Amino acid sequence: MELHPVQSTGPQETFVLNLGPQHPATHGVLRVKLTMDGEFINDAVIVAGYVHREHEKMGENRPWDQFLPNTGRIDYLSAMMYTHAYVGAIERACGIEVPPRAEYVRVITSELNRIASHLVWWGAYLLDLGGMTPLLYAFDDREKILDLLEALTGARLTYCYYRVGGLAEDLDDGFVEGTREFVKEFRPRLKMFRRLVSENIIFRKRVEGIGIIDAEMCRKYGATGPMIRGAGIPNDVRRAEPYSVYPELDFEIPVDPAADSMARYKVRMEEMEQSLRIIEQCLDRLPEGPVMAKVPRVLKPPEGDYCYATEAARGRFEVRIVSTGKPVAHRVRLRTPCFGNLSLFEEAARGMMLADGIAMMGSLDLVIPDIDR
Amino acid sequence: MSRCPDNLLERFQELFPAMNMEKPAPSEESAGEEDGADAAVPPPPPPPPCRKTEHAKVGYDLDAIVEPHQIEEAAKLLDHEGFAIDMITAVDWPDAEQFELVYDFMHFQAGTRVCVRTRIPRDRPEIATLAHIYPGANWHERETAEFYGIQFTGHPNPIHLLLPEDFVGYPLRKDFKPQPDPLLEP
Numbered sequence: 139m140e141l142h143p144v145q146s147t148g149p150q151e152t153f154v155l156n157l158g159p160q161h162p163a164t165h166g167v168l169r170v171k172l173t174m175d176g177e178f179i180n181d182a183v184i185v186a187g188y189v190h191r192e193h194e195k196m197g198e199n200r201p202w203d204q205f206l207p208n209t210g211r212i213d214y215l216s217a218m219m220y221t222h223a224y225v226g227a228i229e230r231a232c233g234i235e236v237p238p239r240a241e242y243v244r245v246i247t248s249e250l251n252r253i254a255s256h257l258v259w260w261g262a263y264l265l266d267l268g269g270m271t272p273l274l275y276a277f278d279d280r281e282k283i284l285d286l287l288e289a290l291t292g293a294r295l296t297y298c299y300y301r302v303g304g305l306a307e308d309l310d311d312g313f314v315e316g317t318r319e320f321v322k323e324f325r326p327r328l329k330m331f332r333r334l335v336s337e338n339i340i341f342r343k344r345v346e347g348i349g350i351i352d353a354e355m356c357r358k359y360g361a362t363g364p365m366i367r368g369a370g371i372p373n374d375v376r377r378a379e380p381y382s383v384y385p386e387l388d389f390e391i392p393v394d395p396a397a398d399s400m401a402r403y404k405v406r407m408e409e410m411e412q413s414l415r416i417i418e419q420c421l422d423r424l425p426e427g428p429v430m431a432k433v434p435r436v437l438k439p440p441e442g443d444y445c446y447a448t449e450a451a452r453g454r455f456e457v458r459i460v461s462t463g464k465p466v467a468h469r470v471r472l473r474t475p476c477f478g479n480l481s482l483f484e485e486a487a488r489g490m491m492l493a494d495g496i497a498m499m500g501s502l503d504l505v506i507p508d509i510d511r
Numbered sequence: 512m513s514r515c516p517d518n519l520l521e522r523f524q525e526l527f528p529a530m531n532m533e534k535p536a537p538s539e540e541s542a543g544e545e546d547g548a549d550a551a552v553p554p555p556p557p558p559p560p561c562r563k564t565e566h567a568k569v570g571y572d573l574d575a576i577v578e579p580h581q582i583e584e585a586a587k588l589l590d591h592e593g594f595a596i597d598m599i600t601a602v603d604w605p606d607a608e609q610f611e612l613v614y615d616f617m618h619f620q621a622g623t624r625v626c627v628r629t630r631i632p633r634d635r636p637e638i639a640t641l642a643h644i645y646p647g648a649n650w651h652e653r654e655t656a657e658f659y660g661i662q663f664t665g666h667p668n669p670i671h672l673l674l675p676e677d678f679v680g681y682p683l684r685k686d687f688k689p690q691p692d693p694l695l696e697p
Contacts (some may be wrong), residue, residue, distance in 0.1 A: 445570025
């Protein structure tokens with residue numbers, strides 16, 4: 139892969155610069171030990187683990203369903219998709235058929251969650267690049283989603299709304315109306331966001347052609363989500379390994395072959411548009427019926443090894459459960475997207491200017507607890 | 512249409528033909544359903560080391576059990592076929608005195624997932640690193656090493672990733688007992 143073309147020529151004198159663990163650009167508690175040659179990054183070493191909570195061990199020492207609230211706290215910005223993967227894995231293992239209404243509601247809430255997550259990224263990323271205004275606009279719209287989901291689930295961020303076999307509670311009419319209204323209002327807002335930011339010349343100079351992460355690098359590091367789609371490959375778990383009712387829905391997978399920070403930006407902006415399409419379709423087709431399947435009181439998945447992946451806002455989130463037929467898991471493995479996405483930073487940042495490195499790191503859309511678990 | 516290309520299954524079978532199958536795991540093989548394509552292989556009592564599985568039932572398309580020394584070869588084959596690394600992890604089987612190492616690979620275009628497993632003895636947990644084939648394996652192996660005490664020989668940077676650097680013990684082993692906190696002792 140091609141590194142950024144600018145190269146320094148001065149004497150080989152370097153210094154170490156600590157970025158973090160408390161630094162606004164890392165969006166959490168992450169430390170990057172940079173060896174700098176003037177303004178250029180010679181070497182970057184990620185020091186992670188500051189918010190490690192040993193979720194995987196917690197999965198092994200409590201009943202299957204009691205681990206569910208934990209999954210919403212790994213990536214606190216896409217709790218819906220994360221709980222979906224965990225309940226999905228157990229449903230797959232036990233062969234539980236989820237009622238269609240529950241699956242549609244899952245998709246609606248997941249996509250709302252995805253928009254909210256992308257809005258946080260959008261605001262925070264532009265804040266990294268020096269623009270204060272977009273954050274305020276983004277949080278204005280995000281607030282509406284949080285209100286909707288709060289009325290439905292009781293939580294504003296760490297939702298635990300899905301259950302093994304369905305949902306905790308059914309929708310009410312207020313949610314359906316509120317969501318329709320939000321979709322109607324948000325479309326023109328999204329257009330306005332584009333006019334406000336995407337064409338801005340200062341922004342474009344910071345991101346276009348900078349932070350190239352090509353498809354081969356994504357493959358070698360296991361980077362997924364907007365990273366791989368921003369490198370021109372239409373890989374999306376919702377299509378590649380269909381789950382829930384996504385196969386029945388009509389939506390596109392946005393891709394951009396440029397593989398730079400701008401490409402990842404554009405992919406996420408387009409994804410919000412597609413999420414709106416999905417929500418509209420689901421609301422139109424929302425079937426009547428129960429939202430909970432018949433599920434045994436004590437879950438004992440049959441012996442075996444099961445995986446279930448969902449497309450979270452940052453990429454592929456996958457749960458691998460190993461069951462020995464007991465009411466407690468033998469092993470719960472959480473494959474989080476940010477782990478793979480960040481692991482390539484050390485290689486990708488080499489030779490970049492510090493300010494560009496920050497712009498690239500922001501385009502990875504990191505959530506630190508997702509890496510540390 | 513099969514999600515798992517036939518030639519991949521064949522190449523796995525070619526690469527690892529005469530595998531001693533007395534050791535495979537007691538429990539976790541029973542889950543996946545046998546595919547018709549395996550009918551040609553002489554049916555031994557334990558499941559064949561390489562078999563197709565149904566994605567909708569277990570979440571992966573090919574399940575291959577290899578010997579620990581073959582893991583590099585398997586990774587090279589999958590790398591050549593254009594697979595991406597998905598995750599590396601371990602499962603502790605204290606009753607069998609073994610660690611099961613699970614390597615997952617995925618294909619971005621086809622959506623195929625391949626799961627490669629191997630078992631190493633619990634008292635001598637060593638296996639070759641894949642970091643030179645997939646640089647992304649670096650972090651996954653560091654994580655597996657610190658939580659299970661498995662040594663990845665040839666690993667470029669074998670230090671703790673998520674745990675504090677002075678942490679003692681391997682928390683995901685089944686017999687792990689946390690050290691008492693000296694500050695909380697009476």
